Amino acid sequence: MKHITAAEIQQMEKIFRLNLVNSCTGYKSANLIATKSQKGNPNVAVFSSVTHLGSDPALLGFVTRPLTVERNTYKNIRETGYFTVNHIHEKMIEQAHQTAAKYDEHISEFAKTGLEEEYLDDFPAPYVGQSEIKLGCKYVNEYEIKENDTLLIVAAIEHIYFDEGIQMPDGWLRLDDAGSVAINGLDGYALPALLDRFHYARPDQEVKSFFSHENS
Amino acid sequence: MKHITAAEIQQMEKIFRLNLVNSCTGYKSANLIATKSQKGNPNVAVFSSVTHLGSDPALLGFVTRPLTVERNTYKNIRETGYFTVNHIHEKMIEQAHQTAAKYDEHISEFAKTGLEEEYLDDFPAPYVGQSEIKLGCKYVNEYEIKENDTLLIVAAIEHIYFDEGIQMPDGWLRLDDAGSVAINGLDGYALPALLDRFHYARPDQEVKSFFSHENS
Numbered sequence: 395m396k397h398i399t400a401a402e403i404q405q406m407e408k409i410f411r412l413n414l415v416n417s418c419t420g421y422k423s424a425n426l427i428a429t430k431s432q433k434g435n436p437n438v439a440v441f442s443s444v445t446h447l448g449s450d451p452a453l454l455g456f457v458t459r460p461l462t463v464e465r466n467t468y469k470n471i472r473e474t475g476y477f478t479v480n481h482i483h484e485k486m487i488e489q490a491h492q493t494a495a496k497y498d499e500h501i502s503e504f505a506k507t508g509l510e511e512e513y514l515d516d517f518p519a520p521y522v523g524q525s526e527i528k529l530g531c532k533y534v535n536e537y538e539i540k541e542n543d544t545l546l547i548v549a550a551i552e553h554i555y556f557d558e559g560i561q562m563p564d565g566w567l568r569l570d571d572a573g574s575v576a577i578n579g580l581d582g583y584a585l586p587a588l589l590d591r592f593h594y595a596r597p598d599q600e601v602k603s604f605f606s607h608e609n610s
Numbered sequence: 611m612k613h614i615t616a617a618e619i620q621q622m623e624k625i626f627r628l629n630l631v632n633s634c635t636g637y638k639s640a641n642l643i644a645t646k647s648q649k650g651n652p653n654v655a656v657f658s659s660v661t662h663l664g665s666d667p668a669l670l671g672f673v674t675r676p677l678t679v680e681r682n683t684y685k686n687i688r689e690t691g692y693f694t695v696n697h698i699h700e701k702m703i704e705q706a707h708q709t710a711a712k713y714d715e716h717i718s719e720f721a722k723t724g725l726e727e728e729y730l731d732d733f734p735a736p737y738v739g740q741s742e743i744k745l746g747c748k749y750v751n752e753y754e755i756k757e758n759d760t761l762l763i764v765a766a767i768e769h770i771y772f773d774e775g776i777q778m779p780d781g782w783l784r785l786d787d788a789g790s791v792a793i794n795g796l797d798g799y800a801l802p803a804l805l806d807r808f809h810y811a812r813p814d815q816e817v818k819s820f821f822s823h824e825n826s
Contacts, residue, residue, distance in 0.1 A: 396777070397731065398770040403668050406781070413781035415665040418745060418770050420697055421785060421792040421802055422662065423636030445661055446638065447673060448758040449631040452619050455755075455762075457663060457671075481636055487805060488817045495811040506813070515613065529634060537753045539671075541764055542664040546671075548757055554614040554634050561612070565622070565629035569637060569794045576637040576792045576802050578785045581809070581820075584802035586637055589703060589791065591798040595711040597722070601704045604797075 417579035421586075424482040424577045426490055426509070427456070428520045429470035431499075436511055436520050437466045438503045439493050442577040444479055452551040454479065454531065457544050466499055471547065475533045476518045480525035483573040487583040489524075517553060526572040527556045566591075633795035637802075640698040640793045642706055642725070643672070644736045645686035647715075652727055652736050653682045654719045655709050658793040660695055668767040670695065670747065673760050682715055687763065691749045692734045696741035699789040703799040705740075733769060742788040743772045782807075 403411060422442035429437045447453040458468050471477050482490040489507040497503055504511040510523025517530045530553030537546040560571040568588065575583050591604040619627060638658035645653050663669040674684050687693050698706040705723040713719055720727040726739025733746045746769030753762040776787040786804050794800050807820040 395771045396774040400668065400766065400768045403767070403770070404666075408666070410781035411668075412665045414770070414777070414783065415668045415767065416662050417783040417785065418743060418767070418772070419660050419662045419670050419695065420639030420641055420743075420790055421637055422639065425636055443661055444635050445659055445673065446632050446635045447755065447760060449628045450620075450624070451758065452616065452627075452631045453757055454635050455673075457661065479635065484805060488808070491808045492811050492817050495813045495815070497813050501813075527634060527636075534757055535755075537755065537762070539663065539753065539762075539764060541669055541750055542667065544663060546753070546755075546762060548755060550616065551619070551631065551634070552616045554619070554630070555611045556634070558612045561630070565626035566795050566798070567630065567633040568798070569633065570800060574636055575805065578802070578804065578807075579782050582782070582784070582804055582807040584786060584804045586792050586794070586800035586802040588794065588798055588800045589700060591794075592704070592707045593797070595708050597711045597713050597717075599711070601708050 413579055421576040421578060424575045424583065426480040426482060426493065426522050427467050428478045428480060428522055429467055430474060430519055431470045432473040435500055436502045436504055437470055438509060438522060439467050440490050447548060453548060454551060455546050455548050457546055459544055471533050474518055477531050478519045478521045479529040479531060480522035481527040481572065481574045483526055484575055484585050486524050487575060515553065527574065529554055629795055637792040637794060640791045640799065642696040642698060642709065642738050643683050644694045644696060644738055645683050646690060646735055647686045648689040651716055652718045652720055653686055654725055654738060655683050656706050663764060669764060670767060671762050671764050673762055675760055687749050690734055693747050694735045694737045695745040695747060696738035697743040697788065697790045699742055700791055700801050702740050703791060743790060745770055
């Protein structure tokens with residue numbers, strides 16, 4: 395096995411380090427965050443840091459830098475209080491990746507990429523029309539991570555939209571039925587296929603699959 | 611499309627809500643966090659919240675509850691300052707899921723599940739022998755997310771181990787070559803396959819694949 399130490403990571407060329415460190419923590423969620431400025435300019439950008447924070451209340455988090463490339467997203471969220479989270483699907487990966495280009499603030503990535511700007515149920519932020527799972531979110535709080543000047547944004551999930559066929563009777567959304575992708579590092583898009591789903595684990599009891607009918 | 615509102619989420623039966631809200635944000639990283647208590651008891655548990663926080667310095671984060679099921683992990687990290695992050699691979703999903711069972715503190719999930727307790731380069735926390743990508747991490751800080759009493763743990767990546775063959779010349783680790791999985795909700799394990807990897811996006815320039823040689 396190759397072994398790399400912290401001292402070696404520090405000495406690496408910048409892009410090499412970015413690629414290695416961004417990929418070593420595992421797959422990341424693949425979402426487009428869409429917002430609108432107070433002046434009405436829409437914005438949409440790829441984020442790989444959207445994470446579940448809690449179910450009751452339903453909260454998610456994502457990490458951003460207040461003063462770098464994602465500043466339009468952050469500025470718009472602080473101006474309006476709202477944003478949407480839209481899954482990236484296998485058919486949208488090129489368009490999604492293109493949103494990472496540094497467009498001027500007055501240019502809409504929707505217009506430039508062919509992603510559809512969609513408004514649902516009077517929500518103030520746009521959704522991505524092509525996305526099969528989308529969330530309407532309200533800004534709740536932010537935490538400054540002082541170790542590297544990033545921000546953890548905490549938001550409440552106010553609306554969930556999805557195709558009814560991907561939900562199992564126990565509430566679970568089967569993401570491979572929706573064609574949602576995952577991100578590998580900064581720029582790799584991977585399509586997962588479900589291997590198995592397991593019942594609640596208990597000590598000294600064999601792990602049981604949801605799909606096994608051996609004992610039924 | 612099915613539309614669910616925040617008011618409906620609040621009214622849901624608890625397990626249904628857990629399943630829905632845990633799956634709606636997209637795929638999550640699939641890792642085993644391993645620790646050792648001051649008394650020497652090893653512990654290993656599944657976490658789906660490990661996230662990249664920054665590359666320089668190399669930092670990762672994960673979310674935990676100080677007083678619930680993951681308390682052994684948190685307690686051991688605070689006692690010793692160290693833990694490891696070990697990718698879950700397609701051949702380990704049953705063993706990994708079994709670590710979520712509520713074992714007593716003095717019982718080692720390594721012994722109960724057949725996961726191999728491995729020590730590398732005098733690091734104080736155990737690694738998981740079967741994992742093909744593993745990180746040795748040092749606790750740096752924690753942030754209390756007051757909205758739901760969770761903690762964001764921030765840690766420095768001190769060691770990275772992986773099979774040399776999965777690294778591309780630009781530093782990127784190809785996770786499907788390692789067989790790493792992703793988590794769908796609380797209990798679904800999915801195996802991603804790389805669709806494509808794209809070069810840095812620039813305004814008004816077509817997205818270019820790393821694997822396309824049309825223009826070379």
